Amino acid sequence: MRAKYKPSDYEAFRKRCVEMKEAGWRQKDISAALGLTEGWVSQTLKKYRDSGAQGLLARKATGAPPRMTSDQLEKLVEELKRGAQHHGFSGEIWTRQRVNALIERLFGVSYDPTQVGRILKSWDGSLQKPAKKARQQSTQKVNQWREEVLPGLKKS
Structure with a gap:
């Protein structure tokens, strides 16, 4: 080796x-x-x-050239601020797949969804994940369950 x-x-x-x-x-x-x-x-x-x-002389590898220009990135940010529903998506949440679809639609460039987060981070976009909580969940019933049922389930 x-x-x-x-x-x-x-x-x-x-x-x-x-x-x-x-x-x-x-x-x-x-x-x-x-x-x-x-x-x-x-x-x-x-x-x-x-x-x-x-x-x-040794030098740092340059890597692949960016597929989008800085002007295109600025335009992307403007379009993202308009909202997901404006671009035909249901709901206002931007996912990597949705952002990638928008990039492809606007600029004809496709990225691997794992790289979309890196692009978003470059313009200081915050990566957010929706909370995984059932819509029908009742805070009162959850607290009641924690107080009454959970203690009986724990090992003593």
């Missing part, structure tokens, strides 16, 4: 890789000596040829 390295380790490997190549080593021998794949060595040398020493 291959060990996991930190980005700074890879930077050192890249620099060593270039030094070895400039000393006359073949790519195959470099990969064997450093315990890296030939493809990795090849990519490193290509980065060095294209960008020089700057191409060898």
